[in-house]
Amino acid sequence: MAPISLGDRIRQFSLKSLLVTEPSNTRLIWVWGILLVGILGIMGNLYKLQVQQGPVLQQKAREQQQFKARTYAPRRPIVDRNGQILAIDRPAYTLYAHPILFKERPEAIAQALSQPLNKPPAELLKQFRRRESGIQLAYDLSEEVARRIGGLHLDGLELTPYQQRLYPQNNLLAEVVGYINLDRQGQGGVEASYQTFLERSTQEAWVNRAGNGLILPDRLPENFLETDEQQLQLTLDSRLQRVARSALKQQLETYRAKRGTVMVMNANNGEILSLVTEPTFDSNVYYKSELELLKNWAVSDLYEPGSTFKPLNIAIALELGAIRPNSVFNDEGQIVVDGWPIQNHDFSTNGGRGALSITDILKYSSNVGMVHIMRQIPSETYYTWLEKLGLGTKSGIDLPGEAASQLKERSQFIYSPVESATSSFGQGFSLTPLQLLQMQAMLANGGFRVTPHVVKGLVDPQGQQHFSPPIPPPEPVFSPQTTQTVLGMMEKVVTDGTGQVAQIPHYRIGGKTGTAQKAHPQGGYYERARITSFVGIVPSDPFLSQNTPRYVVLAVIDEPQGEDAFGSTVAAPIVKSVMEALITLEHIPPSTSQ
Missing domain, CATH: 3.90.1310.10 (Penicillin-binding protein 2a (Domain 2))
Incomplete structure (x- = not known):
């Protein structure tokens, strides 16, 4: 076989190349065609996603990656006067x-x-x-x-x-602090009345989150987690509150009473240092308590004060000049006014006491003597003064649910002699225990009506005041001479009269007992139910400096049981226990003269 020349080899290679190249170009064209179609499809899909559906998808992405939230701001704390x-x-x-x-x-x-x-x-x-x-x-x-x-x-x-x-103190101050519901809205106490100050102001902001729903902390808006350190400070003292509650509970158990309240107020400025009602509730589990216990009845319920109102009536008569401190009236023990019999609480045992001074009328708590005193004042003038004391209005305390006191219609009071007679010893009208405390403060502070309140304001941890609630200025009602005279008479009640159990060695104390029939909601009075009370004022030294506070302590016990259940036996021991603690906590010095 003849060898193949180089030229033949080149020609053969060229022929094979031609035969192979033709199908390779076809394959390449198909590949490029497929790629072109894919690219066109992708571009079409991108157009659809980014142009046609872009706004909708962008909104969905934003909803998944971001949400609108309010700035985190826990509710402000509440503290007592000492920061507790x-x-x-x-x-x-x-x-x-x-x-x-x-x-x-x-x-x-x-x-x-x-x-x-x-x-x-x-x-x-x-x-x-x-x-x-x-x-x-x-x-x-x-x-x-x-x-x-x-x-x-x-x-x-x-x-x-x-x-x-x-609420770390559980039920200690529940009637004042209150509670919040599941929507974090205050439903009682200062939690309700100071809702806007306890709930910090917040702003909405967009917050980023990861795919698993967790918030991305590095993308939080500036100041999102920042809060101020202000606290709502009360005027109350937890230590005094604890003493008052313990003393009250003990007497309620001893006399099987329905309920009771104890309050302490600085008569100079209206600050409430203690406000206790029993039975009460635990703010942490308020939903487990009976509905009746969730209200502060010392602020919301009315009652007839009885003999604890007598010092105020004497102050009215002295202020008008209708009587003098040394005036004397005959106490027959019982009288009839407009067909209605009125007698002293001890008439069955002591009968009529005869001629009594104003101090003795108060000391013995003579109803008949008080009727004679208030007869010296025209009924219309007496009615005007009862209104001037605040009857028919509210005390103005910064707690929710306060009820206005009730006074008979002017025409009924003026033209029915028995109305003036019963009002002289504290019956025939009704008020809250808190309002009686406010009125008694007039006798302690020189004659001014002050507004009771439980909040000092918003303070920071350094004690700097950032807000103080607007408190109306004191309103003059009695002259200082009148109130000092009545206060001296109230001292005799404690030293020689029905309030002797409230005596504290080395301290001058004014006081007045009260044992009143309990009014029936349908009219008249319950046959056996009574309300006992005692009000104490410490110190009662005359001519104290204007900056030296006097404190008013009031205890009211609803329906105590037993023949010996009186203001002197049930309520006065409570007030004494509270005053003893108050003297220690407020560093009240002993009286200079007794």
Whole structure:
């Protein structure tokens, strides 16, 4: 066979190349065609997504990645006059289970949760079987328990945080502090009346979150977590409140009484240092209490004060010049006014006492003597003065639910002699215990009507005042001479009269007992029910400096049981216990003369 020349080889290679090149170009064209179609498809889809559906998808993405939230701002704390925490917000958690997302056996998860939740595994398994998702396993979990559960790293569990209101003193000041509902709105006490000051002002802001729903802390708006440190400070003293509650509860149990209240007020400026009602409730679990206990009846309920109102009537008569401090009236023991019999509480045992001075009328709590005193004043003038004291209005305290006192219609009072007669010894009209406290303060502070209040204002931890509630200025009602005269008479009640149990060695104290029939809502009076009370003023030294405070302490006991249940036996011992604590806490010096 002849060898193939180089030229033949070149020609053969060229021919093969031509034969191969033709199908390769076709394949290349197909590839480029497919790529072109794909590119056109992608571009079309991008056009559809970015142009046609762009606004809709952008909105959906924003909803997934961002949400509008209010600036985090816990409710302001409430503290007493000494900075003791009475109410504060704390983080709490609700635990939900989603069994459909469990990666472990339900039995294993129940066993792991049993200890931190303090629940038997069997009970948790029973809850898991209720449904596939959204099962509430626990509510009100503390941060520590939530941290332990989170540390288990179990799929299918969800811890939802929220702010919980905590009241560390439980029921100690519940009637003043109040409580908040599930919507974090105040429903009683200063939680309600100072809602706008306790709920910090917040602003809405867009917050970013990751794909798993967690907030991205590095993308939070500036100042999102910043809050001021201001606290709502009360005028109340937790230490005095504790003493008052203990003394009140003891007497309520001893005399099987329905309820009672004790209050302490600085007569100079109207600051309430203690306000106790029993029975009461725990602000942390207010929903477990009877509805009746959630109101502050010392502020909301009316009663007829009885003999504790007599010093105020004497002050009216002295101020008008209708009597003099040394005036004398005959006490027959019982009289008839416009067909109505009126007698002294001790008429059956002591009969008529004869000629009595004004001091003796107060000391012996003579109803007949008081009728004679107030007869010296025209009924219309007397009615005007009762209005001047504040009857028919409210005290103006900064607590919700206050009731206005009630006084008969002017025409009825003026033209019915028995109305003036019964009013002279504190019956026939009604007021709240708080309003009686306010009126008694006039006798202690030189004759001024002051507005009782329980809030000092907003303060920071350094004691700087940022807000003070507007308090009306004191309003003159009696002259200082009149009030000092009456206060001296009230001292005799404690040293020689019905209030002797309230005596405290080395201190001058003014006081007045009260034992009144309990008015029936349908008219008239209950046959056996009574309300006992005692008001004490300390110190009652004459001519104290203007800056030296006097304190008024009032105890009112509703329906005490027993033949010996009087203001002197039931209420006066409570006031004495509270005054003894007050002397220590406020560093009241002994009287210079007695």
